[in-house]
Amino acid sequence: MSALTIFVRSLPADASNDRLEEIFSEIGPVKHCFVVKEKGAEKCRGFGYVTYSMEEDAQRAVREVKDYDGQKINVSVLIVNVCLMFPQCSNEDLKQTFAKFGTVLEANIPLKPDGKMRGFAFVQFKNVLEAGKALNAINLKEIKGRQVAVDWAVAKDKFVATQPGAKKEEKVAAEKAAPESDSEEEEKVEEEEEKKKPEAHSKNKYDAANRKPLPSDINQGKTIFIRNLSFDTEEEGLEEVLLQYGELKYIKICLHPDTEHSKGIAFAQFKSKEAAEKCIADAEDESESGGIRVDGRKLNIVAAVSREDAVKLKDKKVKTHTGTRNLYLAREGLIRSGTKAAEGVPAADMAKRTRFEDLKLTKLRDINVFVSKTRLCVHNLPKFVDVKQLRKLCLKAAGGGNVVRITECRVMYDKKPERGQVLGRSLGYGFVQFQEHEHALKTLRYLNNNPDIYGNTKRPIAEFSLEDGKKLKMKEMRQQQVKVCLSSVCVFVMIKMKSNNFLSMVTRIPPPQPQAQTLFHAQTQPQAQTLFQTQPQDQKQGRQYAGFQTTPVLEHVELEDGKKRRKVLALPSHRGPKIR
Template identity: 35%
Template sequence: MEQTSKWKTTILPSKSNINNEDKIKFSKTAVRKRSRDFAHRQCRIIVRNLPYKVTSKKLQEEFEKCGTIEDINILKRSDGKLVGCAFLQYEKKDQSYKAVTNMNGMIFMGRKLEVCYALPKETYKKMKTETEIKTKETKLDHDEAIETDIKEKIKEDEEYVQDITEKSKELGGIHINEYIKPLKSDRQNKHTEIEEGRTVFLKNVSYDANEDDIKDALVHFGTVEKILINKERVSGHSKGTAFVIFKLKESADMCKKQSLKVQVNNQFIEIVDALKKKEVRDIESRRSEKSGKDSRNLYLLKEGLIMAGSEAAKNVSKTDMAQRLRLEQRCAQMLKNLNRFVSRERLTVHNLPESCTSSSLRTIVQQHTGMNPQECRVMRENNSSFGNPSGKSRGYGFLSFKKHEVALDVLRKLNNNPLVFGKNNRPIVAFSIEDRKIQNIKEQRLLKSRLNNPTYQEKLKKINAKRQERLQIKKQQKKMASEQLAIMPNATLSIQKPRRNENKISKKERKRSILKNIEEFTGEISRQGKIGIRSNRKINTQADAHMERLKAEKKDARKKRVKQEHERNRQLKAARRIKPRPANSAELQRENQYFQETVGKYKEIINQAIVKNKRSKWYKG
């Protein structure tokens, strides 16, 4: 090896050729390098629990707030996927300290970051081996404790069975399985996650989010056992809420504290305590008691809705479904005004043909439902046109009835019925939206007109007289019943009780009788209670789902048509083929005679004309 005056070069001197002065210089440079490396390592940090969609630019933008970054190294696997960990190198120690203190525990792209100083490989491996040994020891202790608990339980069960056998002998040989059944039921794992406080309820979850997306966002709080996304019963689309079950209660508590700070698919989530069904019902009942009844009747908006994945939407055309969703959006805009409400006795009928008049609509209602509406109007334009002196129809009308039950029955029989106007143009029936101010004005006008009308005053007198007569008859019946009770109490009670029960009909039987007439094309059924208006996002997802279904139905129809055409062609080919006649001797003789009479005479002439003279081998023509 050659000696060099400059020690910064790669060629180093051998030990034999180094002088004392050179040794001192070499030791000083080595110490300087080591000190520089040590200071450089102190400025190096590690960032854990990074999202898998992170890039070096986003990391640099976020961590440059603490200081200038020299190098970024995002760790990857052999297949190219991210590990969720990265190394960052700062220029100065103050900058790295600032990053560790400020950025640790910060939520970045929907995940909680873990920032600390990077350790060398040797120290990290030692730390890892020590932790693995400790975990193994704790696992062994835990397994021993579980084994002892199991042995104690088995002993208790054996003692319990012995006591049962002794008791059964005393009582006369009762079967032991009758006593062991409750023991087995106690052993079964009961769902007590809500009582233990390990479950969490998520709100404002994006409709495109999967279980994996939610798990990636909440893993840093603790181990997640199960995720349940709430979905609609018919269509299967998510409702925007979900339940998350953690392994420990502390992780659930930590998750609740980070409400409206965690993101799933770039959307912040609200995290709340999970409640049981009974508790939710109690809360809803209390709210309804405080707020009172639903004076706007918003629950009736659900009546007649046709969901994209339901059986009612099977043969609905694209135009009809688009018009339904458009009307639903319009109703939601109209109901933003708090003075407007949903009527219980009045209906709107859309998708009417141009030739439909108010009289023809009345006849259609009578034919398909058997009910006669009080009001039946087809709305028309004010200006007359050619062929329409009363004005062109706007494609919708109104129907009103005396009772809500009658209007509901008419809606369920007419809505989406393919027999009324055809399969491609089905009637869209719903409860109409009314304005309270306009309704009050109409009622005041009616009262004024009735007070000025003398015939109506005479009717009121007759109605009041009939009411008084009914009240007197009821009072007399009560007196007769009390007198009979005083004379014969047991006999009268035995007679009266069955009469009362015979006339009464239970609520369940009434509901069943109403629901018997419902068919598949009618749509959804409304139930009383607070039901929110659907958002535009849900309506758009319904439209997309219906379009996908229509495409699939068209493909199936084409396949069926092709199959039918192939079958027809096969049948035609089979019919065109000449079937072989049965070989009867009489028929064959007749055919031979006919051939000899017609063609046999000219057979020799034809053969002579066909035969040609043979040519010699010298012929060149």
């Protein structure tokens, strides 16, 4: 049975072959169709088959036909499982086909009592990840020239336990075809009965297989939750690493229900609480060589919690804002017309708010512009408000006290303020920058649209300021250059001062005494000894002697008013050193 045949379910009890053909022939030419009826009666069993001449018509019927005389029906393309009545395919051929995706433990094609194939097969892999890869690769592909459908299987004992009437349906499966159907159609009915059992059990067989309850020991603390697993990690590889901490009851890697791929998380249960605690303690080692690693990835391991606790933790999780532009703050303080917050706001203020919002959106189109977290822009200020009043108001709004720090506060004027001149006319807005984001947010919410500050007609419009990243970088570069220049000047001055101090220390000697000069010129022996004997005394007083030193002689002239001034010496009469 190929993709030309569609399977129709949820048919009413009075459904007939003629009416079914009439409905589906509107899509395209129908090769043949029939409904499956109860044995010895005209009552429909609720399903039937329609075979088209073209595959496009079958696909279109699946999309467009939704009801049978007002009753909703389910239409799907029927693709029978592995090797429907195809004797060339054996268990060994099937095993070789699936072996390239992993280790195949068993491949079995069920047979009827007469030796004919039932039209489906079971393939068991050693690992669930390998089975998932095979499912995605082989599904709707051809094996031995026949297109097959591959899906997850359900354990027979569990299915029989939930379907008490399954055995009865299986016995009469070969007798369900309508009288007008040929032998091929009889096989279709019987094979569909085999397929109907898992379909009735669950719409998603994979979900049904995964509903197996795992041992719960949340209160005992033996189960761990593992994150940051590699998508290629298998349960065997993870088990080898965890066994060094103690014996395990199970390891379960969580798979995505749609892709059948690993989610990167897993659960593992130890037989002892001590082993689980030791594993968690080793995983918390944050050193470069510490922690537990599997397939090159450092695992994040914590104690598992119940599903109810996990939901509570998820609800309590605080949403963190990502990104460096702080765009979530751009809407802080926004008031839309028609909302409750806009009640009582003058029309002029609403027009200003609309204009400011449009301007803000235009500026934010530039990726270099971001929203400051600590700097506020306050519009709609009265003309008499100056910097001192604005600072005082913002300190009060932020709660006051020594904790609040305002690093910048300015009111914009129509001309640049200059020292000694009268300030120009206020433009009605200003900027306030806080040290902490919490204080800025508190101030914004207090000032924005507050009629109690400057009256109902002058409600402040407060918002977080927009900053240009490029301009801030240029400003920072200029400040760095100024710091470098200042530091170089300071170093030069310090070096100059140190050099002057060094020279003064080197050349510092006691001033020459007139008596000593007389003795020197007279070259008398006793007096010369007296001169050199005074040197150690000067050194004891902290003065250093380093040879001869010329001391400038300062002469002063008395003026008529009794004051003194320095005498102006005459210029030298010739160039070069003066020779005496």
